[in-house]
Amino acid sequence: MDINGKISEELNVNKKQVNSTIKLLEEGNTVPFISRYRKEATGNLNEEQIRNIEEKFNYYTKLEDYKQTVIKNINEQGKLSDSLREKILKSEKLSDVEDLYLPYKKRKKTKADIAVENGLEPASIKVMLGEDIDDEYLKNFINDNFKSKDDIKEGIGNIIGQSFAHDKENRDYFRNLFFKFGRISTNKKKKFKEEFTKYDVYDNFSQLVKAIPDYRVLAINRGEKENILSVKVVLEEEKYKSKIKEFLKGKKLNDEIISMGLNYGLKNMLLPSLEREIRQTLTVRAEENSISLFSENLKQLLLTPPLKNKRILAMDPGFRTGCKVVALDEYGNLLENTTIFPVEPKNEVEKSMKIIDKIIDHHKLNLIVIGNATASRETQQFIVQYIKQYDKNLKYIFANESGASVYSASKLAKKEFPDKDVTVRGAVSLGRRVQDPLAELVKIDPKSIGVGQYQHDVDQKSLKEKLRNTVESVVNNVGVNANTASYALLEHVSGLNSNIAKKLVEYREKNGPFKERKDILNVKGIGAKSFEQAAGFLKIYGGINPLEITSIHPESYEIAEKLLNHIGFKKDDILNKNDEIRSNLISFLNDENRINEMSESLNTGIYTLKDIINDLLKPGRDPRDELPQPILFDDILNFEDLKEGMKLEGKVNNITDFGAFIDLGIKENGLIHKSNIAEKFVKHPSEYLSINQIVTVEIIEIDPQRKRISLKLIK
Template identity: 65%
Template structure:
């Protein structure tokens, strides 16, 4: 099989794009580096396409290796025909290869295998062609283990049944019949029928395989795993009846043995095998979809815009142990901590007010951050009253606590704050999540961030790989400040390992901030390849060369300097705001005029994609793509569940997206839910078609369930 041709056709790209991408990957280049700095080589393939090429190449490479194993095994058995060999070599699917290999695969000896060993195979052929006139003709096949005509007939049926079950065409036919006409069916086990469970909707449940939603597949799997549900696939008798008709002869004696064999093969081998395979396929599809949704949600969460230049008072609320309060400067440096008890059971309002006011004044705080967990709403009430009573020019914001406790007890947190209690570390993390969400959230296992669905039910290896790839993608897309980033953030930069990241931080601590990227060569273990992969994603905001604050790779500095000279400016002009505006204006003229762009490409002898990227970087040197995202909502008042009324219109922020809807933070403890049927007047297949995490939305309250504290919402507008 020509792997390159197969991938090229499957992804609908050009052959050179596949070949060059595979070569780049094989030479140790990372996906972010290839997609950003090798566009000419790949024909401007994006990250997703490059990762697809990587995955398919590995899949087909493994398939080809397995083919060798299969061919060798069948050949050793003396059963490899030219026709079978061709079929094996030409197959492009692992399932097809398994079907072809199944009759020859080493297995525990079956009833059919025993019958073959006893010499009943010639008799089975005689039955299949309908040439058996009388059962007495089977007398010659009687042996010690098959000592009656009845046992001989049974042995023949076993051979016919296994041959029928192992036939590639029969397997493919039944597979397609299930997919087109089959149903998923479930019911609660007897002991749970009269008990309320979270799987009640799946009692006496039946839905077409072709139409079942992925989240229902995962819910059924979980219910089955927990022992509450019995789940199976069902089809009508039509396929089996049609199969029997194909094998029917003019001889009723033979037909009886044949049909017994087909029933045996279908019930004991073929049907269980295909049912198991289809359930595995449904599960894999559902898991892949859940993992993809998790990754999309994670990407949006990591791209939450930072609230820059904010001196923060972060509060991690609590009842019995009190609220942990920390002050952080604009860069997230820890300044001071206290514990206050403004909520039940202590209700030390005055004392708490005094402590908080002193911290606000002492550290010139201009934003309060409140964790959204236990006692958060009582703490919110305390802060709102404090702001109003003292007429403070302050706003507050809620921050999701998901994963904060995981971080605070981690080895990394102990390294960062060895002398602080875990609860104080948690409060610091909450405050930093607002100042630079990406830098703080990368310290936490993505599975602990509260943006997934069924994350514990899916393939953990695939989930980890996908989420790690998402973190890497976002970190390199945003870029990393070389002089402020922790090693936990640096290790996600293209080409940089955990050990190299630690060496970078250590070098910075011992030698002061970096003034240019090439200083990285002073770090032991950081060679040419690592520098090539990483340099473009590392930013130095106050470096010797203004280009160091951009995403322009050092390999393109010379071209960039010539470009700026052609435009009539100097590199230093990038630091001057007024001159920068003139540069931006000239760049816009070039980007909007194909002739000017073509002339520059020729004069600089540079690729079109590379030049366009350089021009765009010069338009916004030091640009943070997160700044273009919807900004977080700051609050200065309070809303309670009791204040809500049907028909009320509110603003909120999307906090999580699932297969069935999107959750919205509307400023109270309970999140509201926009079911996907209330996202638009038109049909919406999936909420992610309309919304992303962090979107600011206007919603209308459709329903309020006071007992369960549930709020049903309708989407009015997405405020982009």
């Protein structure tokens, strides 16, 4: 198989682009580096396209290796024909190779295998050819293992049934029937029939295989795993009756044996095998889509705009153990911590107000962050009362506590705050999540962040790899301050890993901040290749070279300086936000002829030149700053205040296959079902909504008992 040609065809990408991308990957370049700094080689392919090429290449490479293994195994059995070899080599899917290999695969001995060993195969061929047979003919095959005419008929039928079940064309035919007419059928098991479970909707449930949504597949799988549901894939006999008739010969004895055999092959081999395959196919599809959704949600969450220059009072609420309070400067450094008891059971409201007022004034804090778990709404009421009573020009925001406990007990947290307990570390994490969400959230296993759907039910290896790629993509897209980033953030930079990231931080702590990117080469473990991959994503603020606050790679510094010189400026001028520089650079971008001339003059690619210009236009740019800012509050709204028809502003904080959950500034999230997102049919909520998006919604139904809020998207 021409693997690169096949990838080119499937992904609708020029083969030359595929060839170049594979070559770059094989040379040890990372996807972010290739995507950003090798655009001329790839023809400006984006990260997703490059990862798709990498994924397809790995799949087809493994497929070709497996084909050779299958051919070798069949050949060793002395059963490899030229036509079979050709079919295997031409196969483009693993399932096709598996179907062709099935009759020759080593397995536990079946009734059909025993019948073949006892010499019944010639009789099975005769029966299937429609040649005349009778009782006298069958008696010729009687032996110690097949002692009667009925035994012989059964043995011949078993051979026919197994041959039928293992035939690739038959498997394809029934596979298509399953996907067209098959139904997933589920029931609660007897011992749960009278009990209330979260799977009650799946009792006496049935849906077409082709119509069942992914989230339902995963829910059913979980119910089965918890031993509450029994699950079957059902194909009505009526759908394949005509196929069975094709094998009948119109002769009584032949047809009796054939019918018996096909029934055996269907019930014992083909249908159970395909049922497992259909379940697996549905599961893989559902898991892939769930992982992709989780990945997209995570990406959007990590891109949450940081609230810069905020000095924060972060609060981790609690009842009996009190509310942990920490003060953080604008860089996330811990200034002070204490514990207050403003809610039940102590209700020390006035005392708590005096304590936080003193902390806020002393450290000049300008934002309050409240964790959204236990006692959060009671703490919110306390804060709103404090703001009004003390006449403070302050606002507050909720921080999602998902994963905070994971961080607070981690080695990194212990190293950052060795003399503080887990509750203080957790409160610090909440505050930092608002100041710089990306820098803080990368310290936590993505599965603990709370934006997934059935994340614990999917293939964990695939999930981990996909989420790792997502974090890597976001970190390198945003860029990292080489002098302030934690090793947890640095380890996601292209070309670095956990060990090198730790050594970089240790070197920085020992020798002081880096003055230039090239100083990073002094860190043990960073060689020329690692530096090449990482340098453009590591930014140096306040260093020797102003270009190093941009994403311009050191290999292109000379080009950037020549470009600036051409329009009458020096690299130091980019820090002055000079309008003349901007207008000159913008005129370049808007004039293809000038771009082409400059590209030739500087002997550099057009894609690279355009990237350099864009970086010079926005030195130190943070792409997150261009996204909607979080909502800040200074008052309070309760569930009891809500009414149907009310219009509110909220923030999307999770997206699933069936809808989006909206933070309305109260304890309970609202749900916009996908049927209430637009007037037309919505295939998936992500077509219209994204994590952190600020939306206006209308309340269409309130369920006071279950405290559920149904919403409709307005804009």
